[in-house]
Amino acid sequence: MNIIKKHPVNKLGYNFVEEKYIPEGKDEYYLRNSQNTGNTVYRKLTSQEIEVLVHNRNTSDNWDLIFVSSFFNAELVKNCKFYGLVRIGNLQPLYLEFHNLRMPVGLYNSTIISCDFGDNICIDNVNYLSHYIIGNEVMIANVNEIAATEKAKFGNGIITEGEEEDTRVWMELCNENGGRKVLPFDGMLPGDAYLWSKYRTDEILLDKFKEFTLQKFDSRRGYYGKIGDRTVIKNCRILKDVLIGTDAYLKGANKLKNLTINSDAERTSQIGEGCEMVNGIVGYGCRIFYGVKAVRFVMASHSQLKYGARLLNSYLGNNSTISCCEVLNSLIFPAHEQHHNNSFLCASLLMGQSNMAAGATIGSNHNSRSPDGEIIAGRGFWPGLCVSLKHNSKFASFIILAKGDFPAELNIPIPFSLVSNDVARDTLVIMPGYWFMYNMYALERNAWKYADRDRRTDKIQQLEYDYLAPDTINELFDALKLLNTLEPNEEGIAETSGFENTSRATEIIKVPQAVTLFAELIRYYGTMQLLHHFVNNKFSSFDALKKTLSAKIQRSQWLNIGGQLMQQGEVEALKRNIKSGKIKSWEEVHAYYINQGENYLKDKLYHAYTSLLEILSITPRQFTADFFIDLLQKAVETKSWMCKEIYESRAKDYSNPFRKMVYDTREEMNKVVGSLEDNSFIQQQTGKLDEFKKQVKSVIKKLKS
Template identity: 25%
Template structure:
């Protein structure tokens, strides 16, 4: 049995830097966190006199303690209230590029706080109830305060993936997309929600602290309001408008950045995230290496690793990795855990609630591409149609589509007796006409991945996508009556779209071709790693992916002769490489017809890295097959055992 939702929360909590810091602050007020094991002492009378001569005041100097090695000359123009502890200030710290100043405090009001060794606190109008880590920089800020029992945004329950409620997720700092998706789909959780919520409630209780934290080496510049915030090590906060009741996880290798007038409220921001350009994040989780930029808005959402929201608005959504919203667009109540898609300028997903209540939603499939000006009306489900393109200007009425790699576009032909709302669908269009884009996706996401904790399989063709392809092929093959065109009355899963018979036939061939190609690549890998003698030894429970690939090969009559199957693979690899190049060449041909100097400024298809990679893969397949044939001697009939059924 897999890990339960509750168990995963508790496993993540066991390694939480936030909970460790909160426990340390509760134990000693933050002394160990900021000062380590340094010996502390009260101020000597000459030190008090010197501090006052340097413009410092305190209501009660006896409540100010310092570490051994403290130099009072490093503190000027400050006002101290309550229990304040100061570390040693002996080093220079960077103030700006190429500019270093000596650590210490100046022109600031400090209340009930601990200032770590070699920190810099300058021109802070109010610093109350904070632990400032070693080497941290806090400059030109307004109110930096923490209230009793602050939980830094942990434990909030927000309406993720459904604006009207029903898919609420309790947030905590280390939440990831997989866990959030399990909670947002209660039917899949198998009664685990109570355990999950209890674990997050426990996390929230353990995160409670009377003092906020600014971690080791963090830089906080020109922030008017910083309230009830945990800031991790090496974070960079520069010119943010406000950060309130939030957690910013960070590390020297993955510094989190919030800057340029941005606002973060009641949110959990993970390692390597950037919130810039007057962006707004509210009641949300930004998973590692996400981006919100250029006035982007995110609220009541979980935004996955490497996903970028720039200029658009995301409200009550669960977005997986590598989703791109780089222009003005709108996503509301969207469940998209697979991610890897794109939302074009002017796309409106959910702008048209039923007018009764905001209780409808959109389920998006992995790799979905929503073109310019697309309108998605709720409810809508494309979760079983990964890597589908919805063309520019398409209006999607409520529907469910289950055909992967499709193109959905406004009708280009006249179909009598068909409602105007119906669009036209071309199943497997991406496989037939634009396999270049699929290969580019694999390379693009691999190159753009900045996440270090999340793990991705960048391959488009995997067991889950191939299963959807084969299910779609069977659905298209099993039509009881062949007719010129089909709708969802004839073939379930077409949604509110019309399908021509020519596209039906071509889709079946494309689905089966790429399913077999993927299975044959599995055969090649198996032969290279285990040898042909091990092929018959695999049972269904031993290697489930290979067992499924064997079943695909058996259904295609490719189990009778390994050498023949490998010959087929070589031909398929060459065909795929040609199709990748052909798709790219269409751009060249169209471009030179329209733009006079197109060929001078656009690389030719021969120079395209995706085309070259496809050629290299075909050559690698050919060479691997040749080596296997040489190693096995004379061509013998190596038979793959027919597999049993695999679930």
């Protein structure tokens, strides 16, 4: 039976906060007054204004509790019901226009309970507007309900005074059984979510993370909802306990409940038709359109959900897009792409720059007796069409999976590999270095694309988009160690085990080519970092360069913390500082990220130098000017080869007869897909190669002098 309580009508709009939760000497409006930061001086209505309001079919339980500014125009308030304390700013005879929505300034045809309004707002046909503070020039039309409750948390993982612990909202990342759950909070970065979900055996650290979250927010009851300046809300149904920034645009949403929607003039957020979002945080500059469902989530800044996408118990990193498909219990680092209705992602950690094709099913817990499996994938994870994976599986960086149903758990530690399930021969096939051999265009273009599309204005975490970086270089070293233990046949194929949870053998193909390639890539990475260091610091001699290089010869280990690469030792120091109390808040954790970002180029340089010494088996003493000149010349050869592969991997699309057969002429093909010669990215890369050759020539001249 529905329990419907009866109260005197003259109590409507009052007693928002239970008396026992109001501090001594305060009233129920004390938090509301602290939230309303405007400078408006309010006054009571004049008798003439009350007469106009009554004439315009407005009602109030107590006209003495309606306060207005000095430039209030009573003629612009019509057919409204007021309950409780209401404060209204300036109303002028104007109309506001946004995207062809034109509304006269004023309050019309609405029920308003205990709200504050800024200047020149447009409110029309809001059936129930309760306990909100609304900014200047806000436009709201045709909304069923906008209300805040006394226990509003606005999507943050807190509880208010007197609430039971089991009402707290957790976000169950990476694992369906909740074993890696974290508390969502406004301002949560990918690195925060990763650290909290990863180090589950460190109880002190986990307690500190919870403490940091709770101290960010006030547990007192009675906070009002807020709608920031210039926000537009039209044709929506229910907004409950939603905190909305400035310049947001909400149109046609079905239900928005317990949310923070961050938005400002430079980073506007939008939510569109048919969307339903509950218990979450929407970052700055987000776009959510067309039937999206999101529950227990965080969307980092400039991420998108579109076309019926479902995001549940998941963190979506910055600059990511999910369309149509379903994502459950996952932690996704920045720059993720997932565009197709029939792809599915479950209980996974994707560490950035990932792309899921149509039909991909990443994570099936049906091979376990409990839904507690996980998938971990390094940067650049790319499961192809109709790929099906089983928990648990783990992948190194830049793994591409060919179309197929992979029958068992996988552990692929070799980066830049193509992984295939050869059904006819019942064999798992791994091709190390595939990207460089056959798809250099996509590899290089993606690195450029992700950096170019990074829309963040507040870059607390420095994201690494280059495919050759400390994390992937260390993986290349590990892969070389593994590949050098194999005994390939004359065709370069070696059989091994341990890559798949089956008794069948795994084939690794092109082993000699991969060994040569990986060593060349490490050498190229080291040389390029030294070259950048030489040029950026305008050194005039090799000795000047050598003096700035670290005496360390031990290659450092690195971790991907939410898309930001950090030395393992620095991550351990961060954890120690948190547990010891040296770092006392999420803001100080974020300051640590910033500090690490400022040191990244230096740390990366030292890593590159030690990697170079290791791959060449030389000491710092043996690293001479002549040696460096030789490395620079080899780097030009590698860069030239890469540029050639970029062109040729794209040129295959123009020479493939099955691609060409849908066009009657080459001219028709060029009109439809663009000519190869006019490809702007290839032209850009060719230009960069020419600049690089000139730069190397200039540096070599200085080294010789």
